[in-house]
Amino acid sequence: MIGTEGSPIVRARGLCKRYGKDAGLVRAVDGIDLDVAPGETLAVMGPSGCGKSTLLHLLGGLDRPTSGELWLAGRRIDAMSERALARLRRDAVGFVFQAFHLMEELTALENVELPALLADRSPRAARRRAACVLDRVGLADRASFLPSALSGGQRQRVAIARALANEPLVVLADEPTGNLDSEAALSVLRLFESLHEAGQTLVIVTHDARIAATADRMLTMRDGDFVDETRLTGGSTGSLGTLAGLEG
Amino acid sequence: MQEVVLALLAKEPSHGYELRARMRQALGPVGDAMNDGQIYVTLARLEKTGLVTSERSPGLPDRPDRKVYALTAAGQQRVADWLADVTWPGPAPAQFHLKLVAAAAAGLADPLTIVATQRREVLRRLRAAQRAAMAEPDRSPGGLLLEGIVLRLQADLRWLEACERHWTREEGQS
Numbered sequence: 001m002i003g004t005e006g007s008p009i010v011r012a013r014g015l016c017k018r019y020g021k022d023a024g025l026v027r028a029v030d031g032i033d034l035d036v037a038p039g040e041t042l043a044v045m046g047p048s049g050c051g052k053s054t055l056l057h058l059l060g061g062l063d064r065p066t067s068g069e070l071w072l073a074g075r076r077i078d079a080m081s082e083r084a085l086a087r088l089r090r091d092a093v094g095f096v097f098q099a100f101h102l103m104e105e106l107t108a109l110e111n112v113e114l115p116a117l118l119a120d121r122s123p124r125a126a127r128r129r130a131a132c133v134l135d136r137v138g139l140a141d142r143a144s145f146l147p148s149a150l151s152g153g154q155r156q157r158v159a160i161a162r163a164l165a166n167e168p169l170v171v172l173a174d175e176p177t178g179n180l181d182s183e184a185a186l187s188v189l190r191l192f193e194s195l196h197e198a199g200q201t202l203v204i205v206t207h208d209a210r211i212a213a214t215a216d217r218m219l220t221m222r223d224g225d226f227v228d229e230t231r232l233t234g235g236s237t238g239s240l241g242t243l244a245g246l247e248g
Numbered sequence: 249m250q251e252v253v254l255a256l257l258a259k260e261p262s263h264g265y266e267l268r269a270r271m272r273q274a275l276g277p278v279g280d281a282m283n284d285g286q287i288y289v290t291l292a293r294l295e296k297t298g299l300v301t302s303e304r305s306p307g308l309p310d311r312p313d314r315k316v317y318a319l320t321a322a323g324q325q326r327v328a329d330w331l332a333d334v335t336w337p338g339p340a341p342a343q344f345h346l347k348l349v350a351a352a353a354a355g356l357a358d359p360l361t362i363v364a365t366q367r368r369e370v371l372r373r374l375r376a377a378q379r380a381a382m383a384e385p386d387r388s389p390g391g392l393l394l395e396g397i398v399l400r401l402q403a404d405l406r407w408l409e410a411c412e413r414h415w416t417r418e419e420g421q422s
Contacts, residue, residue: 003335182395183386209405210398213375214382230368237275240380241281243373243397 007074009170009201010059015068017054017224028054029065029225035202036170041196043212044205046221052205053174055221059203060172061089073169090119094163098175100155102147108158109134109143114230115165133161137191144197153184157191170201177211189214251330252317253290254299258327262320264288265307276390277380278397291317299323341407345375348411352418359415367408 017029028051036042044052057063058070061077068076073092077085102111113130117123134140137157147155163171173192177185189211192202204215207248211219213232220228256267268287272279294300300323302315319327344366348359377397384391 186382186386189378193379193382209371209374209402210378213371213373213378214380228364228367230371232372240278240376240394240397243377244278245399246392 006038008035008071008223009038009073010034011071012059012201013069015055015058015070017051017058017063018066021210022147027051027224029058031068032225034059034219036201038169038201039196040217041192041204041215042201043215043218044203044221045176045204045207045209045212045218047207049167051224052221055207056172056174056203060093060095060170061085062095090115091166091170094160094166094168094171096156096160096163096171096173096176100147100159100179102155102159102162104147107146108150109146110160111147112161112165115162119166129165130161132165134158136164137161143228151184152180153187156180156184156188160188160191164180164195164200170196170203173202173204174202175206177206177208185211235240249286249290250294250299251326251377253287253294254323255330257300257317257319258324261303261316263314264291265297265314267291270393272387275393276384276388277392278393291315292384299326321329332362345411348415351414352415360412363408363411363415367405370401370404370408374398374405 012032013170015029015032015034016027019026019028030051032055044055046052054063058065058074061072061080065078068078069076072088075088077088080088085200106114109127109130110133113123113126116126116129121129131140131143134143137160139154139157139161142150142158147158150158156179160171160176161182163173176192177188180188192204193214196202202215204211206212216231216233218230218232219226220230252271253267256262256270262270264287268284271282271287275282282373290303291300295302295317299319299320301320302317305314305316348362351357352359377394381394381398383389384394
């Protein structure tokens with residue numbers, strides 16, 4: 001059912017999303033080609049309005065492209081029926097948003113078990129799974145807290161646990177640290193790093209170079225298209241001592 | 249380096265290895281690349297110029313005698329001057345800026361290519377610093393130093409974006 005070993009988790013060819021028409025035409029995503037390999041952490045960086053959030057919504061099947069071809073987990077989704085797309089989205093994709101989007105009247109644990117319940121898992125299996133991922137994000141002791149009783153960094157970690165609840169093939173994160181101070185942002189980045197080490201495929205869109213630089217590969221986006229690709233692993237130059245001005 | 253060693257000595261007369269340990273503690277992972285011999289070389293220089301004095305302390309049976317270093321009055325004055333000094337260390341952008349101007353004027357290279365190459369280099373450095381920061385415990389002195397490095401690299405990236413905009417316009421006009 002899922003793509004063959006080693007083939008891209010996400011694949012796009014000539015992907016376009018346009019709004020409006022004539023003089024008001026906006027090319028939010030303008031002919032993008034993209035492959036995301038299994039286990040890769042990819043960052044898409046660009047200023048607000050460059051189309052990166054639209055791109056992320058297309059990749060996760062939250063929005064439909066105007067034209068182009070798109071595969072998720074080896075299945076063509078640009079023309080897939082709404083119902084099949086909803087099921088694939090639920091099983092294969094975890095979303096993380098800047099504003100967390102937690103249900104305020106549910107506890108941390110209940111928020112995290114929701115996706116498994118919606119996927120028709122038994123309540124017992126859903127609860128077990130939720131407790132397990134909450135533990136994985138370091139919040140086992142906050143399971144019974146309402147979101148309002150948690151710090152920003154903790155709320156985002158609950159949201160990440162929720163994204164992981166159905167063991168998605170890819171986690172798509174839209175400015176995941178945008179609402180966090182630098183200490184909380186570090187805690188989220190450390191969590192992403194541990195997911196990366198565990199082999200989780202991850203796509204992060206952000207305007208923040210600091211967040212993007214933690215990825216394996218970074219694509220820079222302007223006006224709906226990629227303008228630069230930088231491989232960040234390997235080839236790093238200059239020791240930290242030099243960066244700190246400790247020479248001599 | 250001289251002023252740093254003097255300032256570390258201001259707390260109390262110390263052995264060289266104690267100064268080294270204090271410095272390591274303050275630098276965290278950034279200090280890993282530091283040459284341990286550097287402190288002793290610096291102390292010897294400071295002694296020669298009269299900013300510190302040293303006294304031998306009796307060694308243990310299995311160790312040679314160790315020198316204990318202390319600030320002289322001139323050394324104390326130097327530390328006070330250094331603390332009041334507002335010189336702000338950091339890479340001056342003038343050199344890179346002039347590189348772009350010269351490359352464009354002589355037609356030697358495309359300034360936009362130079363900017364893009366430099367940007368990738370800064371991004372890799374940012375990654376190294378950010379990942380080192382992620383590996384540090386919260387609120388450690390080493391983490392605070394890495395935060396400073398990261399913020400500066402971010403500022404460099406923003407300036408490179410300004411360079412890119414400028415040279416894109418220039419190319420459009422020629």
